[in-house]
Amino acid sequence: MRTSTRFIPRGYWLLTVGRATILVHRRSGIVALLLLLGAVAVAGFTVATGTYQLSADNVLQVFFGGGSQLDQFIVLDQRVPRAIAALLVGAALGASGSIFQSVSRNPLGSPDIVGFTTGAATGGLLVILLAGANSAASIMAGTLIGGLVTAAVVLLFALRRFMSGDRIILAGVAIAAMLAAVNDYLISRASIENAETAKSWQYGSLNAISWGPIIPLVCVVALAIPAALIASRALRIMELGEDTAFGVGVNLKRARLGTMAVGVLLAAIAVATAGPIGFLALAAPQLARKLSGAPGISVAASTTMGAMVLVLADLLAQRLLAPFQIPVGLVTGALGGAYLLWLLTFARSSQSSS
Structure with missing residues (x-):
């Protein structure tokens, strides 16, 4: 039996995938598509341009197997992996931030505020400073384990009585503060060489x-982001409140645990690939929500917004002080401070208008 179009809310599309029907906010879908195209365009620009001058013909020749060895090394071994990593790490952080903000029903509920990013960084630092391993595989394993263990500890504290969004944020902030102190102590006790390596990664x-690192990043993102998109319906219901979610038959504890597992995995693989990049998971969902005008946080728009913000931040990191390149985390940190000021101003204007 087909669903009549008169039951489709205004401003939505009804997509049919097999036997399942999905309501898609029209403006959010358009915004997500435009952000995706824009992010890919910026990534292509970073591949085609840079300190090492290459014409468009030279870049095309490299992709078709031509060009000098140096041209192939610059384009295929340096610029292309970096552009792909910027797109996927930004997408992972944007999706992770949308999950945590939906679960906690709080714009500050992101993996870096809640402590999962800090825990992943602790795992990476332990591998670098105590185990003395600097390989990408070792650091990636350490960050993944650190993020998952931190998430388990936060959830154990939040699970007492009932796992509410406020309890998750409070437990996460407390754990993050302690882990940040542990990270600083580890760096202070390390040798100068190891401390410099750890600090630059941090x-x-x-x-x-x-x-x-691109191969595991692609595998995790290819599995986790579709899972986050599938869970978007449960996330929207959780944003309506606990009583409403109970009323429509959503098992809150199971839904929160499942969606947060996906969010932690996305945050951990992002940190494992590029180190802790602050504020992106915090800002991307709110920027996407403001741009799309959606009633809730759109996972798709947040994902593409994260990719767009990170490729732009990485472009600035490459070109601001060229030929010297600064860590992209410093750029996102500066942009994050501006975002918090914008959020404070926007919140005040909304309160005054109401």
Whole structure:
């Protein structure tokens, strides 16, 4: 039996995938598509331009197997992996931020505020400073384990009585503060060489990215982001409040655990690939929500907004002080401060108008 179009809310599309029907906010879908096209265009620009001058013909020749060895090394081994990493890491952080903000029903509910990013950084620092391993695979394993263990600890504290969004944020902020102190202590007790390596990684950077970390990043993002999109219906219901979610038959504890597992995995793989990049997961969902005018946080728009913001931030990191390249985490940190000021101003104007 087909669903009549008169039951489709205004401003939505009804998509049919097999036997399932999905309501898609029209403006959010258009915004997500435009952001995706824009992010890919900016990534293409970073591949085609840079300190090492290459014409458009030279870049095309490299992709078709031509060009000198140096041209192939610059384009295929440096610029392309970096552009792909910027797109996927930004998408992972944007999707992760949308999950945590929907679950907590709080614009501050992002993995870096809640402490999962800090925990992933602790795992990476332990590998670098205590185990003495600097390989990408070792650091990636350490960050993934650190993020997952931190998430488990936060959830254990939040699970007492009932796992509400406020309890998740409070537990996460407390754990993050303690882990940040642990991270600073580890760096202070390390040798100068190891401390410099750890500190540069802790800023969050795509400067030395290669094809090695790209493969696990692609695999995790290819699985986790579709899972986040599938869970978007449950996330929208949770944004309406606990009583409403109970009323429509949503198992809140199971839904929160499942969606947060996806969010933690996305945040951990992002940190494992590029180091802790602050504020992106915090800002991308709110910027996407403001741009799309959606009643709730759109996972698709947040994902593409994260990709767009990070490729732009990485472009600035490459070109602001060229030929010297600064860590992209410093750029997103500066943009994040501006975002918080905007959020404060917007919140005040909304309160005064109401």
